[in-house]
Amino acid sequence: MTTMETSSGPTFKMYVAVWMGMVVIAAVEAWMAYMHVSPGKLLATLLVLAVVEAAVALRYFMHLKYEVPLLFWTLIPGLVFAFVMMNQFWADASRMSSLRFPIP
Amino acid sequence: MTAGDVHGAAMEPSPFLIQSKKLTVWLFIVADAATFGAILFGYGYLRFGSPNWTKPFQFSPSIINAFIMTVILLTSSLTMLGGVAAAREGRRSVAVRWLGATVLLGVLFATLHLREWSTMIHDGWSLSANPMGGSVLVGATFFSITGLHLLHVICGVVAITVIAIGFGTGKLTAGHVETTGLYWHFVDLVWMFVFPLVYLLNLR
Numbered sequence: 692m693t694t695m696e697t698s699s700g701p702t703f704k705m706y707v708a709v710w711m712g713m714v715v716i717a718a719v720e721a722w723m724a725y726m727h728v729s730p731g732k733l734l735a736t737l738l739v740l741a742v743v744e745a746a747v748a749l750r751y752f753m754h755l756k757y758e759v760p761l762l763f764w765t766l767i768p769g770l771v772f773a774f775v776m777m778n779q780f781w782a783d784a785s786r787m788s789s790l791r792f793p794i795p
Numbered sequence: 796m797t798a799g800d801v802h803g804a805a806m807e808p809s810p811f812l813i814q815s816k817k818l819t820v821w822l823f824i825v826a827d828a829a830t831f832g833a834i835l836f837g838y839g840y841l842r843f844g845s846p847n848w849t850k851p852f853q854f855s856p857s858i859i860n861a862f863i864m865t866v867i868l869l870t871s872s873l874t875m876l877g878g879v880a881a882a883r884e885g886r887r888s889v890a891v892r893w894l895g896a897t898v899l900l901g902v903l904f905a906t907l908h909l910r911e912w913s914t915m916i917h918d919g920w921s922l923s924a925n926p927m928g929g930s931v932l933v934g935a936t937f938f939s940i941t942g943l944h945l946l947h948v949i950c951g952v953v954a955i956t957v958i959a960i961g962f963g964t965g966k967l968t969a970g971h972v973e974t975t976g977l978y979w980h981f982v983d984l985v986w987m988f989v990f991p992l993v994y995l996l997n998l999r
Binding site: 706707710713714717718720721723724725730733734738740741744745748752753758761762766769773777 | 811996
């Protein structure tokens with residue numbers, strides 16, 4: 692059954708290093724929230740740090756790095772595309788009512 | 796086409812070179828990520844579109860509590876990885892101990908979360924009430940997002956408990972432990988977005 696798996700994955704020492712890195716990123720996020728930066732810059736910084744954490748979790752904790760590349764290309768780009776569509780088009784949803792043609 | 800060809804096609808290995816149950820969990824994770832993405836995008840639009848959005852969280856106790864919860868969840872991912880590694884090596888009792896630690900950390904996370912909810916509800920917060928006088932959407936989005944995540948944590952705790960018992964008694968395989976671990980890491984991953992977006996962006 693396990694012969695289908697592509698690799699045995701990293702060592703536990705590497706997991707601990709990744710875990711420590713993610714704790715540090717979470718601490719940096721909390722520290723950033725108390726810096727005097729504009730809300731836009733804070734949002735962008737927190738989002739970038741969260742995406743870095745998510746990428747690390749996907750690659751190492753969820754072993755995506757050790758699977759065949761086809762799995763990544765099948766799952767992730769479509770999800771990112773869906774998020775981009777949410778970001779681009781949902782904001783316009785609030786304008787829908789004002790875009791209607793007037794009732795004669 | 797011969798009968799042998801048909802049989803060969805039926806036994807064709809997965810192009811992803813993983814077990815079907817692992818692929819199923821991956822597909823579930825992608826669908827669930829889209830759900831969380833949708834509610835977080837919805838929260839973002841409401842958050843920045845509401846001029847009277849109140850900021851309920853202070854450094855102590857809210858942010859300290861949320862940071863401790865973050866470390867607990869990250870640590871539970873580490874113990875889950877220990878469980879998966881031990882299960883792959885066939886060390887059943889070691890794997891069950893790692894999974895037990897993961898369950899305990901999950902319960903601790905849920906307890907801290909419910910304690911925070913209890914304090915907020917005691918202060919007058921609800922899905923439709925804001926004791927600070929601003930938009931009621933603050934409570935609605937907070938309880939919805941953290942509630943959906945908490946539901947995932949509780950389901951994960953139950954699932955890991957069942958898998959640990961099954962693996963410990965020899966009824967389940969290391970593959971079951973690994974797929975459950977995949978789900979648990981996803982729950983951790985979602986919190987990586989909830990912590991900054993829901994807590995850190997709402998500091999007083």
